Amino acid sequence: MESSASIEIAKQALLTFGLILAIGSFLGITAKKLKTPDVAIFLLAGMVLGPEVMGVIDIKANSIANQLILIFGSCYILFDGGASLKLKVLKEVWLTVVILSTLGVLISMFVTGVVAYWILGIPFIIALLLGATIASTDPATLVPVFQQVKIRERVAQAVMSESAFNDAMGAIATFTVLGIAAGHAEFSLFGSMGELLWQACLGIFVGGILGYLAAVLIAHEKFSFLLEYAPLVTLMAVIGAYMGADGAHASGFMAVFTFGIILGNKDMFGFEMQEREAERMEDxxxxxxxxxxxxxxxxxxxxxxxxxxxEYLIGGVIVVLIFMFIGRPLTVFACAALDPKANWTRNELLFMCWTRETGVIPGALAGMLVGMKAPGADVVASVTFIAILMTILIQATTTKWVAKKLGMLETV
Incomplete structure (x- = not known):
């Protein structure tokens, strides 16, 4: 009997997933041997294996499979990042994180927009749309890099927290500017800030409730009847946190990140797991x-x-270089100056300037703009992917070297 078209598509998808796992496993081992962040090697491998070169992997950006992987993968990596944070450390730098995640995104957007306007010769509103798209940093890159390169705790957690918290602001800024570019809305500072506050607070609330509930079900002295299924609880709760917050028009990414923080700091709420079970869940x-x-x-x-x-290579590279070496330092030093109690050293701030990789969230936003046929979507997508490649391949791979030069490596 001849296989139906759907079965053939399923087989092709299964083969692709198998190849990604096999190739990824080999590259992961290679990255560990080379002491290089694995995300950079994964990215390069994808470029070689994609339809533009070898054609081994060909999953369209607007396909259901791709969107599912991007959404769930980003959520789980965010959860993992949240679980690795320590509230005792985070409370020392929370104000800097909040300022960087809000005002910092707007500064980055404006600086990039002005530069893109002059370098690329595009309308200013399109340049601002580009700036908003690449303004947020990428937890999917930073979390694994900081797990491989042991950085001073408060610096690492400040940067990872910023990367998680600024996604909501980046998305809001992008679609606010898009509304203006498309002639559907007028800019409203108070309206945008109110929307950000709503998304952030509701996302934190949903993530906090589910995180506490998960801690009760897997670590409570009397009610931990799901202890044996603790790893599966993380899967269910990550999906639940994202969908619950998203359904309430809040930040799903904020919710899963908060869920991770609560679960990772469950001992502060009086919940403790047996060492063996804790190790099993961590693995x-x-x-x-x-x-x-x-x-x-x-x-x-x-x-x-x-x-x-x-098409936009030369101009795009110039814009990204100015973004990396002028826009980001200006953002970090301006925002840190508003939090003098954090007592950031010059070397700590310089390290924070260097660790701001662009990745999954800006890439997803650019893909959505292209799919919506938004004004200037082509130039936005082009420069966004240039930013992704440059920041991951240049900054992620040199994180350990820069940290060593600035004295930011954690001493054992």
Whole structure:
């Protein structure tokens, strides 16, 4: 009997997923041997394996499979990042994180917009749309990099927290500017800030409730009847936190990140797991997060449009370089100055300037703009992918070297 078209599509998808796991496992081991962040190698491998070169992996950016992987993968990596944060450390730098995640995004957007306007010769509103798209940093990149490179705790947690918290602001800024560019809305500072506050607070509330509930079900002295299924509880709660917050028009990413923070700091709420069970859950989370990194960055690399990138290559590279070496330092030093109690040193701030990789969330926003046929979507997508490649391949791979030069490596 002849196989139906749906079965053939399923077989092809299964083969692709198997290849990603096999190739990703080999590359993960290679990255560990080379002491290089695995996300950079995954990204390069995806570019080679994609339809533009070898054609081994070809999953369209607007396909259901790709969107599912991007959403769930980003959520799980965010959860993993939240679980690795320590509230005792975070409370020392929370004001800097809040300022960087709000005002910092707007500064980055404006600086990038002005530069893009002059360098690329595009309308100012399109330049601002580009600036908003790449203004947020990428937890899917930073979390695994900081797990491989042991940075001073408060610096690492400040940067990872910023990368998680600024996604909501980046998305809001992008669609606010898009509304103006498309002639559907007028800019409203108070309206945008109110929307940000609503998304952030509701996301934190949903994530906090589910995080506490999960802690009760797996670590409470009397009610931990799901202890044996603790790893599966993380999967269910990550999905529940994202969907619950998203359904309430809040930040799903904020919810899963908060869920991770609560679960990772459950001992502060009086919940403790047996050492063996805690290790089993930690191993499961680490393995699942690794698989998500493989899929996200290999797929992201395979979807790079070389023709589109080439059209704006020179101007795009100049814009990204100014963004990296002027825009980001200006953002960090301006925002840190508003939090004198944090007592940031010059070297700490310089390190924070260097660690702001662009990745999954800006890539997803650019893909959505292209799918919506938004004004200037082509140039936005082109420069966004240039930013993704440059920041991951230049900054992520040199994180350890820069940290060593600035004295930011954690001493054992």
């Amino acid at each position: 499961y989370i680490m393995t699942t997060a690794l698989i998500m990194r493989m899929f996200i960055f290999i797929l992201l690399g395979s979807q790079v449009n070389f023709a589109l990138m080439n």
